[in-house]
Amino acid sequence: MTLRELELFYYLTENPHVSQLSKKIGISQSAISLAIKSLEKKLGEPLFDRIGKKLVLNERGRFFKEKTHKHYLALKDAQLMFTQNTLFGTLKIASSKTIGEFIMPQIFFDFLSQYPNTSIIKDIKNSTQIIQMLLDGEIDMGIIEIETNEPHIIKEKLGSDKLIIVTSDKKLANKNLFIDQLFYKKWILREKGSGTREIFLDSLGSNAQEIELFMKFTEFEEIKTLLKYNNDIITCLSKFVVTDELQREELFEVIPKNINLQRNLYLVYNKNKYKTNLFSLFQKHLKNNFHIEESLP
Incomplete structure (x- = not known):
């Protein structure tokens, strides 16, 4: 069934005189009749009783209108949005x-x-x-x-992002160290598939095999809490994640030598x-x- 067939059906439920409707909407009576017959054929039974020159809704027609009218209105709204090129x-x-x-x-x-x-x-x-x-x-x-x-x-x-190595161990604050000088720490990294984890490990090359992963994490608040209360923990994060903690000197950046942690x-x-x-x-x-x-x- 088409939107046009449905539109004429709903028109006729309000004005059962085909001749009057024809003049009102500027469509021939035969075109209206053909559209309604097409709709009824698709549904397999009449929706109107033909009484004189009027088309009067029968019980099946009333049921069809009750079940479909709100959906028809929604479709018309959607059609209007597309034709008016409204952003939605x-x-x-x-x-x-x-x-x-x-x-x-x-x-x-x-x-x-x-x-x-x-x-x-x-x-x-x-x-x-x-x-x-x-x-x-x-x-x-x-x-x-x-x-x-x-x-x-x-x-x-x-854009680009900077990853940093971070700890709560103040003795390492802004120290410029080779990565193997940090292997004694308990390393905590994101789960596999994380961009942060992959970039960090890739940047280490063969040294990545030397890191013993103590545990992994998924939530930033989880790792920040662990870092603050355990200065033997170390990790690699985006600087965005710990900006406030760095400014409050709750956490400290360790600067690795010969490693590019831009991504x-x-x-x-x-x-x-x-x-x-x-x-x-x-x-x-x-x-x-x-x-x-x-x-x-």
């Missing part, structure tokens, strides 16, 4: 943990404030999970912390993704407001 819809976006907790909230807030007819379903996953979600079509876009050469994924650089952050999406107006506008908004490099302390 829902985006599904997954961000890696550092980005999702420390950078994206304000970006989401500003976008939704500007476009109130839109919505965003947010998720926080590690970078590897986000890539898989894109391949499976579960999300529209992701923001990740690792390099990827997956052929079905398009990546666009958003690129990327917007990623499936190469087969159809770019709606909403997708393209948020993509532009994200690029214009992702000012992580300028914000680094």
